[in-house]
Amino acid sequence: MTCGGPYTYTGPALTPCTAVATGVGELTQSVPGLSYTSNVNAGVARVTAAYDGYRNHTGSVGTGQFAIERATPVLAWASPAAITLGTPLGGTQLSASAWFGDPAIALSGSFAYNPPAGTVLPAGTNALSVTFSPASANFTTQVAQVKIDVYYRQVGCFSSPVWNVMPETKSYQRKGSNVPIKCTLTDAQGVGVLNATGDLLVQDMGVVYGSPTPPYPKTVFEAKNVFRVSKGGNYAYGLDTSPDTFISGHYYHVTALWNDGSTTVGWFFNK
Numbered sequence: 001m002t003c004g005g006p007y008t009y010t011g012p013a014l015t016p017c018t019a020v021a022t023g024v025g026e027l028t029q030s031v032p033g034l035s036y037t038s039n040v041n042a043g044v045a046r047v048t049a050a051y052d053g054y055r056n057h058t059g060s061v062g063t064g065q066f067a068i069e070r071a072t073p074v075l076a077w078a079s080p081a082a083i084t085l086g087t088p089l090g091g092t093q094l095s096a097s098a099w100f101g102d103p104a105i106a107l108s109g110s111f112a113y114n115p116p117a118g119t120v121l122p123a124g125t126n127a128l129s130v131t132f133s134p135a136s137a138n139f140t141t142q143v144a145q146v147k148i149d150v151y152y153r154q155v156g157c158f159s160s161p162v163w164n165v166m167p168e169t170k171s172y173q174r175k176g177s178n179v180p181i182k183c184t185l186t187d188a189q190g191v192g193v194l195n196a197t198g199d200l201l202v203q204d205m206g207v208v209y210g211s212p213t214p215p216y217p218k219t220v221f222e223a224k225n226v227f228r229v230s231k232g233g234n235y236a237y238g239l240d241t242s243p244d245t246f247i248s249g250h251y252y253h254v255t256a257l258w259n260d261g262s263t264t265v266g267w268f269f270n271k
Helices: none
Strands: 020-023 027-030 035-038 043-051 062-067 075-078 098-101 109-114 125-132 142-151 153-155 178-184 198-206 217-222 228-230 234-240 250-258 261-268
Touching: 075 198, 178 250, 178 261, 198 234
Parallel strands: none
Antiparallel strands: 020 027, 035 043, 043 062, 075 098, 109 125, 125 142, 153 178, 178 234, 198 217, 198 250, 228 234, 250 261
């Protein structure tokens, strides 16, 4: 008897074995009607073949076995949308599911998350993991990981005199002036964040708003950790436009890059 294996659990009964009766006088005859037991679930399946005999050959019985291994479930868990600092983890973020087969069917079992529901994560990119323990012994335990971004809440950022859009009549700055770049950072409860850091990038976009042509955009200012914080999470930096790199009649694009991974962008026109 030949069974091969090991095989993986599929749901339906597995019947992979073949049996052949052999004997003197060149007897070689396939044996139909094999009898299987325990050939559905993970474990050891057993099979029996019975040859009834014919003319010069008596009947006989043969046995065999093969292993059925547990199947690996597929965990579905998309990376959650970013949340605001101070937001506890809940079902919206911890939402993994387990599936098997084609068409897929949902599997029951337990999902152990790390960190667990209710955890308040720090600002930045955080890793989440889950261990799925299936209710059925036909499946293996499976682990999955995703990442989630935790951002500061930005309040009144780049509203004046640097604007988040380019209203030309409002946003102009005179050449040589000091341009205050301001942004308030809080958590989900409105409490000011006092330990954030921010880098600043300023690019000359040329004389045509919205359609820079080479050699623009051109970086005219770039610095690390330039913002200073005051009470309530109010961050500010005074951009000096007196250097020759700032040209009258040009548009300037401003980008703040915060340490939580988020950005704030805005514009001003140098008159």
